[in-house]
Amino acid sequence: xxxxxxxxxxxxxxxxxxxxxxxxxxxxxxxxxxxxxxxxxxxxxxxxxxxxxxxxxxxxxxxxxxxxxxxxxxxxxxxxxxxxxxxxxxxxxxxxxxxxxxxxxxxxxxxxxxxxxxxxxxxxxxxxxxxxxxxxxxxxxxxxxxxxxxxxxxxxxxxxxxxxxxxxxxxxxxxxxxxxxxxxxxxxxxxxxxxxxxxxxxxxxxxxxxxxxxxxxxxxxxxxxxxxxxxxxxxxxxxxxxxxxxxxxxxxxxxxxxxxxxxxxxxxxxxxxxxxxxxxxxxxxxxxxxxxxxxxxxxxxxxxxxxxxxxxxxxxxxxxxxxxxxxxxxxxxxxxxxxxxxxxxxxxxxxxxxxxxxxxxxxxxxxxxxxxxxxxxxxxxxxxxxxxxxxxxxxxxxxxxxxxxxxxxxxxxxxxxxxxxxxxxxxxxxxxxxxxxxxxxxxxxxxxxxxxxxxxxxxxxxxxxxxxxxxxxxxxxxxxxxxxxxx
Numbered sequence: 001x002x003x004x005x006x007x008x009x010x011x012x013x014x015x016x017x018x019x020x021x022x023x024x025x026x027x028x029x030x031x032x033x034x035x036x037x038x039x040x041x042x043x044x045x046x047x048x049x050x051x052x053x054x055x056x057x058x059x060x061x062x063x064x065x066x067x068x069x070x071x072x073x074x075x076x077x078x079x080x081x082x083x084x085x086x087x088x089x090x091x092x093x094x095x096x097x098x099x100x101x102x103x104x105x106x107x108x109x110x111x112x113x114x115x116x117x118x119x120x121x122x123x124x125x126x127x128x129x130x131x132x133x134x135x136x137x138x139x140x141x142x143x144x145x146x147x148x149x150x151x152x153x154x155x156x157x158x159x160x161x162x163x164x165x166x167x168x169x170x171x172x173x174x175x176x177x178x179x180x181x182x183x184x185x186x187x188x189x190x191x192x193x194x195x196x197x198x199x200x201x202x203x204x205x206x207x208x209x210x211x212x213x214x215x216x217x218x219x220x221x222x223x224x225x226x227x228x229x230x231x232x233x234x235x236x237x238x239x240x241x242x243x244x245x246x247x248x249x250x251x252x253x254x255x256x257x258x259x260x261x262x263x264x265x266x267x268x269x270x271x272x273x274x275x276x277x278x279x280x281x282x283x284x285x286x287x288x289x290x291x292x293x294x295x296x297x298x299x300x301x302x303x304x305x306x307x308x309x310x311x312x313x314x315x316x317x318x319x320x321x322x323x324x325x326x327x328x329x330x331x332x333x334x335x336x337x338x339x340x341x342x343x344x345x346x347x348x349x350x351x352x353x354x355x356x357x358x359x360x361x362x363x364x365x366x367x368x369x370x371x372x373x374x375x376x377x378x379x380x381x382x383x384x385x386x387x388x389x390x391x392x393x394x395x396x397x398x399x400x401x402x403x404x405x406x407x408x409x410x411x412x413x414x415x416x417x418x419x420x421x422x423x424x425x426x427x428x429x430x431x432x433x434x435x436x437x438x439x440x441x442x443x444x445x446x447x448x449x450x451x452x453x454x455x456x457x458x459x460x461x462x463x464x465x466x467x468x469x470x471x472x473x474x475x476x477x478x479x480x481x482x483x484x485x486x487x
Contacts, residue, residue, distance in 0.1 A: 018206035020199065021059070027194045028060050035176040037144065037189040041070045045142035047133055048074035048103065050092035050212030056200035057148030057192055059207055062099060070143075075136045077129045078107035081121070088212045095209060104140065106132045122222055127182065134183035144187040149174055152197040155246040156227050159235075163227075165311070168260065168290050171253035263287060264294035275431050276303060276334075276345010284342045285321050289314055299344040300333035307333040325430075338429035351434045356402035359439070361466065366473065367401045370437055373469040374399075378462065381469055386449040388456045389465040390439070397442030401470075404436050410445040412457055419445065428452045437470055 032038055046061050048054045058074055065072045076092040078085050089105055096103035114124035137145045154173045161170040176193055180186045192200070204211050220226050235242045267287065270278045277299045284292065293309055300307035308331035320326035320337050327336040329347065336343040354368025365372045373379065381387035390399075394411075408419040423433055428450075436450040447456035449470045 020202045021206050024056070024195055024199055024203060025060055025063060028191045029064060031176065031194045032064070032189075032191045035189070037177060037191055038064070038068060038070060041068070041143040043071045043073065043140065043142050044144050044146055045133070045137045045140055046072060046074045046146045047129075047148070048076050048092055048096065049214070050076065050088055050095060051148075051214055051217075052200045052204050052211040053148035053150055053153075053192065053197065055095065055148075055207075055209060055211045056195075056203040057146060058096075058099065058101065059203060059209075060191070061146055062101065072101055073140050073142065074101050074103040075133055075140075076103060076105045077132045078105070079110045079125050079129070080107055081110055081125070088214070091212050095211075098209070104136050106136070108132065122224070130180055130182045134180045134186055137180070137186055138183075144189050145180055146189050146191065148192050148200065149190045150192050150195050150197050150200060151247055152228075152243065154193055154250060155243045156224055156232070158246045158250050159231065160223060160227055167293075168253050168257050169293070171249055172257055173250040173253075175254075257290070260288060260290045261294065264291040264298070267291075267295055270341065272302070275348060276343050278429070279342045279344070281321065281324065281337060281340045281342050289318070292317065296330060296333065296335060296344055300330070303333070303346055305332045305346065307331055336429075336431055338431065339424065339427040341429045343429065343431050345431075348431060348434070351403075353403060356400050359399040359401055359468075361399065365401060367437075369473050370401070371471055371473050372401045372437075372439075373471070375467045375469075377467065379467045379469050381471075385469055385471040386454045387467065387469045388447055388449070388454045389462065389467050390446055390456070391461060392464050392466065394457065395441035395443075395446055399446075399466075400440050402438055402440060404433070404438050404445075404448070408438070408445055410448065410455075411443065412455070414457075416444055419448070422448065422455060426452070426455050428455075439468060 038044065044061060044065070046054065046058050048058055058072070061072050064070075074092070074096045076089055078089045080086075086107075089107070093103045093105060108128045110121060110125045110128055113119075113128060114121050117124065119127075133145055136142075158171060158173045161173075174190055174193065176190050178188050178190075180188045201211075218225060218229055220229065232242070239245065264287070267279060267283055270280060279295075284295075287295065293314065296307050296309065310330075313328055313330055316328045317335050320328055320335070321342070323337075324340070325337055327334055332346060334343075334345065334347055336345075352368065354370075357365050357367040357372075359365050359372060359374050361374045362376055363374060365374075379387055404419055409416045410419050410422050412422060432451045436448050438445045439447040439449075447454060447468070449455075
């Protein structure tokens with residue numbers, strides 16, 4: 001990665017003297033102000049290929065920086081996809097030198113990486129380019145990354161997503177302000193979405209600067225190029241205003257999606273903890289699919305994972321929500337429904353088994369990750385501990401601590417019930433059951449303890465009972481109950 005020296009002044013003619021530039025500048029500044037693109041910005045970085053769109057963007061940003069007091073730096077990435085790309089890099093640096101703008105450059109063998117990772121050239125180029133731009137933006141302390149995407153790029157993007165299949169979010173096209181794809185915490189802004197491609201060419205002509213013309217932009221092997229040179233011209237024969245129609249569709253989708261985002265943000269969690277985030281089933285059922293998708297992606301990111309969203313999986317989730325029970329995996333993130341709750345979180349590992357232990361009465365007994373204290377005196381439990389009483393006349397034989405086993409039955413309110421039914425009746429979701437600790441006598445289970453608390457017969461007489469305290473042998477990981485402000 002290299003930088004061009006900063007020149008003193010610029011040799012190109014001042015574009016601010018020309019009407020096309022002036023009109024474009026007025027519209028760009030209006031959009032930038034409406035979207036608060038450069039609020040409190042001190043340094044912005046322009047993604048600069050050297051082509052007409054990025055050159056016009058650089059000229060407009062230079063003027064806006066002079067007006068609003070921020071510095072402009074350019075960044076050029078050589079994809080090494082064709083002979084002569086190194087010459088384009090040199091030309092991009094030369095243009096920046098003429099304009100008195102610092103230019104940081106980098107390069108990468110996109111074709112080689114695409115082959116190694118078995119990805120398409122277009123997607124690999126995009127990923128590597130944004131990785132470079134995000135890195136440079138951070139290194140240069142840029143407040144945002146600026147790209148020269150135009151209204152034509154927007155129309156092509158919407159059409160491409162329609163062809164590939166998309167929802168309302170995809171129909172919005174490119175957002176004026178977003179996160180950099182490889183670094184969502186960094187800001188990406190697109191101030192030229194209000195301009196047409198022919199206007200960027202005209203701005204370059206007025207400035208007297210010849211842009212870099214990339215012949216690969218007409219290569220029909222790439223999807224976007226085929227849309228530009230084949231599909232859109234054919235559609236314009238049927239409807240000359242098809243570009244405007246696609247842009248209007250994007251704007252309408254954006255307005256609709258605003259309400260969808262609000263619905264996703266207003267979904268209130270019951271709890272966040274090591275198993276993920278839980279919500280009330282009725283609240284999740286009421287969400288439209290697009291809002292549910294946002295919730296899944298948000299909670300996956302909260303757990304430092306990436307959800308693999310697909311239409312078939314979303315349909316499966318809808319079926320599970322209607323049925324009220326089940327699990328659907330989105331890569332490392334799952335959506336699980338049980339007992340009126342929905343968990344969005346990681347795949348849970350199997351619980352490590354431990355041997356059953358006879359309880360010392362009175363005394364303390366270690367059992368796997370737990371320690372069980374039994375006393376004839378009343379004991380108090382602190383955070384992460386569970387305390388309950390067992391009547392002295394309510395058990396037979398030795399008391400043991402163990403894990404729940406298939407077919408277990410439990411004495412509860414004078415009746416032996418299947419443990420699976422007990423869990424359902426007490427609304428214990430499936431993800432809280434595997435770590436359950438059981439206290440049993442010769443006839444069956446007397447108490448169940450876990451993240452849900454304790455399930456036991458409460459009829460014990462405090463004056464004639466054993467008091468049992470179950471606590472982790474190691475300090476517990478505390479779940480966080482989330483209290484959100486009222487909307």
